[in-house]
Amino acid sequence: MKTIEExxxxxxxxxxxxxxxxxxxxxxxxxxxxxxIKGLLSDRIRLVSGPGCPVCVTPSSYIDRLIELAKKxxxxxxxxxxxxxVPGSRESLSVAKGSGAAVKMVYSPxxxxxxxxxxxxxxYVFAAVGFETTAPVYTLLMEQAEKQEIRNIRxxxxxxxxxxxxxxxxxxxxxxxxxxxxGHVCAVTGSDIFLPPARTYGIPFCVAGFEAKELLIAIYGLxxxxxxxxxxxxxxxxxxxxxxxxxxxxxxxxxxxEKQDAVWRGMGKVEGSAxxxxxxxxxxxxxxxxxxxxxxxxxxxxxxxxLAGKMDCAACPLFGGECTPKTPQGACMVSYEGxxxxxxxxxx
Amino acid sequence: xxxxxxxxxxxxxxxxxxxxxxxxxEFSNEILNAMEDCAVVLGNKKIAVTTDSFVVEPLEFPGxxxxxxxxxxxxxxxxxxxxxxxxxxxxFILQEGTEIALLKRIVHSMANTAREAGVSVVAxxxxxxxxxGGMFINTxxxxxxxxxxxxxAASSRAGDAVLVSGSLGDHHAAILSSRMEISxxxxxxxxxxxxxxxxxxxxxxxxxxxxxxxxGGLATVLxxxxxxxxxxxxIEEEHLPxxxxxxxxxxxxxxxxxxxxxxxxxxxIVDEKDAGRALELIRSSKYGEDAAxxxxxxxxxxxxxxxxxxxxxxxxGRRVLDVLEGEGLPRIC
Numbered sequence: 001m002k003t004i005e006e007x008x009x010x011x012x013x014x015x016x017x018x019x020x021x022x023x024x025x026x027x028x029x030x031x032x033x034x035x036x037i038k039g040l041l042s043d044r045i046r047l048v049s050g051p052g053c054p055v056c057v058t059p060s061s062y063i064d065r066l067i068e069l070a071k072k073x074x075x076x077x078x079x080x081x082x083x084x085x086v087p088g089s090r091e092s093l094s095v096a097k098g099s100g101a102a103v104k105m106v107y108s109p110x111x112x113x114x115x116x117x118x119x120x121x122x123x124y125v126f127a128a129v130g131f132e133t134t135a136p137v138y139t140l141l142m143e144q145a146e147k148q149e150i151r152n153i154r155x156x157x158x159x160x161x162x163x164x165x166x167x168x169x170x171x172x173x174x175x176x177x178x179x180x181x182x183g184h185v186c187a188v189t190g191s192d193i194f195l196p197p198a199r200t201y202g203i204p205f206c207v208a209g210f211e212a213k214e215l216l217i218a219i220y221g222l223x224x225x226x227x228x229x230x231x232x233x234x235x236x237x238x239x240x241x242x243x244x245x246x247x248x249x250x251x252x253x254x255x256x257x258e259k260q261d262a263v264w265r266g267m268g269k270v271e272g273s274a275x276x277x278x279x280x281x282x283x284x285x286x287x288x289x290x291x292x293x294x295x296x297x298x299x300x301x302x303x304x305x306x307l308a309g310k311m312d313c314a315a316c317p318l319f320g321g322e323c324t325p326k327t328p329q330g331a332c333m334v335s336y337e338g339x340x341x342x343x344x345x346x347x348x
Numbered sequence: 349x350x351x352x353x354x355x356x357x358x359x360x361x362x363x364x365x366x367x368x369x370x371x372x373x374e375f376s377n378e379i380l381n382a383m384e385d386c387a388v389v390l391g392n393k394k395i396a397v398t399t400d401s402f403v404v405e406p407l408e409f410p411g412x413x414x415x416x417x418x419x420x421x422x423x424x425x426x427x428x429x430x431x432x433x434x435x436x437x438x439x440f441i442l443q444e445g446t447e448i449a450l451l452k453r454i455v456h457s458m459a460n461t462a463r464e465a466g467v468s469v470v471a472x473x474x475x476x477x478x479x480x481g482g483m484f485i486n487t488x489x490x491x492x493x494x495x496x497x498x499x500x501a502a503s504s505r506a507g508d509a510v511l512v513s514g515s516l517g518d519h520h521a522a523i524l525s526s527r528m529e530i531s532x533x534x535x536x537x538x539x540x541x542x543x544x545x546x547x548x549x550x551x552x553x554x555x556x557x558x559x560x561x562x563x564g565g566l567a568t569v570l571x572x573x574x575x576x577x578x579x580x581x582x583i584e585e586e587h588l589p590x591x592x593x594x595x596x597x598x599x600x601x602x603x604x605x606x607x608x609x610x611x612x613x614x615x616x617i618v619d620e621k622d623a624g625r626a627l628e629l630i631r632s633s634k635y636g637e638d639a640a641x642x643x644x645x646x647x648x649x650x651x652x653x654x655x656x657x658x659x660x661x662x663x664x665g666r667r668v669l670d671v672l673e674g675e676g677l678p679r680i681c
Contacts, residue, residue, distance in 0.1 A: 008664070027602070034604075036665020107528060107601060212663040325673050336673070346668045 004213055007220040014042040019226050020175060021045065021219065022309050024162060025182030026053030026337030027210055033342040035212040037219070045223060049332075049339030051165055051307040052182060054130045054158075055082050056331040056338045057264045059294035062129075062158045063088030069125050069156065069286060070101035077156075078112050079127035081105045082335045087328060089295035109141045116145070116152045125286045128155040132253070133184040135159050135275055139252040142284055154286035157276060160262055163193055164273035170201040174309045178222040180215075181207040183237045188253075190245030191235045202231050209237040256281055263292045265331045266303035296330075298322065303330035306339060313343040320344060352446040357476025366474060370452055371440075374459040375469040379435075387470035389435055393492040396431035398422060402485040405679045407454065409526045411518075411535030412611070414485055415458030417681055420538045420611055422489035423465045424560040427545040428614065430499040431491030436462060437471040439486040443479025454483070465540035497549065501576035503556040506647040509623035510581060511616045513544060513630050514638040515589045516566055517608030521597050523680045534593050537635070539612030544633035553626045554619035561615055562681060564672040565607040567657065569615050571671045574645075575655040583643030585662045606659070607672045609680050617645060 070077040084094040097103040194205040204225035208218030218236040262274030305311035323329040332340035355362040426433040518537040574581040630636040648654035
């Protein structure tokens with residue numbers, strides 16, 4: 001068992017083959033930047049950010065639909081703050097809000113219950129974006145709405161799942177030597193969910209937490225596995241993650257949702273990567289079906305290549321010039337968890 | 349009548365009654381009591397002037413209220429330029445339906461805070477608008493600056509120490525908890541910083557710059573000071589004072605205390621030789637017990653470091669900090 005100091009020294013002095021590791025969780029992207037982890041690694045260990053920020057991978061037609069709803073009479077869109085600035089094909093929710101669209105920012109989907117109870121004549125549409133992590137909360141929102149007989153809550157869903165997109169990346173030939181598996185997703189799904197891609201593509205996965213030490217331990221684990229050619233899933237976040245996940249949450253997900261194809265912003269269609277409401281619960285749906293169009297704001301935007309780990313943020317011709325956090329041209333620059341946003345913040 | 353009605357803003361009898369019973373009663377002083385169209389005050393030094401508007405929601409929150417906040421915010425802005433605050437004006441915009449008992453509590457708290465800060469409310473105005481019981485306050489503040497005092501964002505120098513007068517994010521976390529109906533022990537830090545700034549100046553500490561840490565948090569404030577001076581500001585994560593309950597609260601919600609607002613904290617840039625003494629003076633002042641030296645101002649050896657704020661993380665990494673992007677949390681002050 002190595003100490004953190006020993007791991008730090010190992011990662012700093014590593015001079016083996018060049019290794020590219022991908023994190024696929026927006027909170028990991030933000031935490032890696034927050035703790036300054038890239039600066040602690042040898043030049044031969046490269047960290048890249050994959051499609052792990054739910055806001056970043058939401059297609060423009062979804063934003064357009066939200067804006068359309070927010071402008072409708074007696075309808076109010078309820079959302080997490082980070083979705084506000086994401087560009088649709090014409091404008092963002094934040095711009096639409098400025099010109100009178102009804103948009104309410106909350107910290108928890110459950111806040112919608114109180115809003116809906118207090119204003120029964122308004123229909124509240126929750127912008128249900130996210131991965132396996134957030135989706136169980138949406139089932140609780142629907143459950144509570146039913147229990148309290150609140151009938152003015154709807155969801156516009158753009159919920160995505162992680163394993164299909166990892167498969168899509170590896171099938172497409174992304175040059176990744178190991179994945180930092182998302183700790184929160186695994187808390188729901190269980191870490192075994194990544195066994196099939198690990199075996200199919202002969203690649204290591206390490207489930208990581210979100211504290212500095214937890215991230216370092218997982219990166220160290222991945223480098224050691226990649227170096228020695230080990231394949232499999234290592235759980236470096238055992239305090240929270242088990243092999244088969246949270247049964248209750250998984251049951252709720254399969255009660256309310258079913259799989260469908262989804263469009264990922266800048267990437268295109270990924271089979272079986274969406275969770276959509278089952279027919280039985282269609283009365284909660286605010287029109288989420290068919291939102292597949294994804295309009296590129298700027299034709300030279302390279303978010304697709306960046307999200308697939310094929311291009312470094314700074315190599316995009318728009319990076320830092322036309323595209324900055326104030327003038328985001330693509331999804332990766334929009335959210336605090338986006339890879340370009342974080343790179344811009346820490347640019348040299 | 350127990351609620352504000354449109355007639356309270358008519359300028360007629362109801363208005364004068366409201367002014368007499370609440371504002372004049374609480375704020376009573378010689379200048380205000382004259383009830384003239386404007387206040388005429390004495391002064392023979394350089395004059396510092398500021399204005400601020402307060403739209404916080406909820407109006408009362410753990411540790412404070414919009415009234416106390418309006419005095420603290422105005423007074424602290426004056427203090428940050430080395431001024432001694434003296435006079436305040438306040439304009440109330442009341443929405444129809446505001447409970448009069450609530451207004452009384454808020455004005456009372458405002459009067460108490462003004463006394464604490466040593467300022468007089470010398471002029472005021474009341475308007476009533478349609479709505480549902482909300483309240484906005486606009487203030488102006490006047491203070492006097494002694495000759496030879498020159499404190500401004502551009503005055504930081506390489507070698508200076510960076511101090512913060514106490515724990516980060518308290519006000520922001522208190523407002524957010526209150527809005528989310530989460531009960532915890534976090535209370536707002538809204539407070540006037542008169543005692544500590546007065547002592548720093550009186551003891552001839554070489555204060556180069558001061559900023560109160562409000563919306564945007566410490567990172568935004570220090571980034572602005574760095575940009576204003578063209579120097580490199582380096583702070584250390586390990587030395588940042590943050591209350592454990594605020595840290596946990598932020599952890600749960602994915603918030604960063606570096607970008608959360610306070611209403612009774614300041615960042616101070618002082619000459620290196622005075623850093624220890626400055627820390628002692630702030631720590632022994634009211635509201636300064638958790639003060640800390642958190643970093644240094646350095647010469648930007650490379651062009652890219654000019655105007656940059658860098659955090660050295662506890663792990664030994666580096667993180668470049670920019671100003672707050674986007675909305676943050678609306679209406680915290």
